[in-house]
Amino acid sequence: MELPRVLVGVDFSEASAQALIEARRLARRLEAEIVVVHVYDGGRRDWRLGPTQRAWLDAVSLDPAALVVRRGLPWVEIVREARQVDDGSVTLIVAGSHGASGFQPLALGSTATRLALHSPYPVLLISSRDHGRSRPQPDEWSYT
Numbered sequence: 210m211e212l213p214r215v216l217v218g219v220d221f222s223e224a225s226a227q228a229l230i231e232a233r234r235l236a237r238r239l240e241a242e243i244v245v246v247h248v249y250d251g252g253r254r255d256w257r258l259g260p261t262q263r264a265w266l267d268a269v270s271l272d273p274a275a276l277v278v279r280r281g282l283p284w285v286e287i288v289r290e291a292r293q294v295d296d297g298s299v300t301l302i303v304a305g306s307h308g309a310s311g312f313q314p315l316a317l318g319s320t321a322t323r324l325a326l327h328s329p330y331p332v333l334l335i336s337s338r339d340h341g342r343s344r345p346q347p348d349e350w351s352y353t
Contacts, residue, residue: 213241213300218287221265224305228335229269232303245276246290248283284323291330306334
């Protein structure tokens with residue numbers, strides 16, 4: 210039987226790092242595999258890993274070879290990737306939310322909101338905003 214899978218959408222932001230941290234916690238509890246997906250703007254022809262992205266990957270202890278990279282609209286491609294790897298094993302999609310307040314994400318159509326509204330899979334959105342809770346710092350991002 211296949212391990213359950215937790216798919217994580219990342220954009221190399223703090224919100225994405227928080228989403229990856231939470232996905233790793235959940236994956237340990239579920240004994241699940243993690244699939245990490247980055248989607249770049251469809252207007253660019255190709256995507257290369259730059260110094261900023263390498264630093265982010267180092268900070269979160271993620272091997273660049275483990276990153277699935279797709280081109281297009283993030284919410285569409287994340288769902289497409291989930292469907293591609295799904296053999297009944299995709300349990301959850303986790304993504305960071307940049308923390309706009311109130312109903313602004315619905316009005317503006319943020320990626321996180323569109324993902325949550327259009328995904329056939331359960332979606333957990335992780336905010337990068339501080340809600341009075343202790344947040345892991347960059348030096349705490351790595352999990353082994």
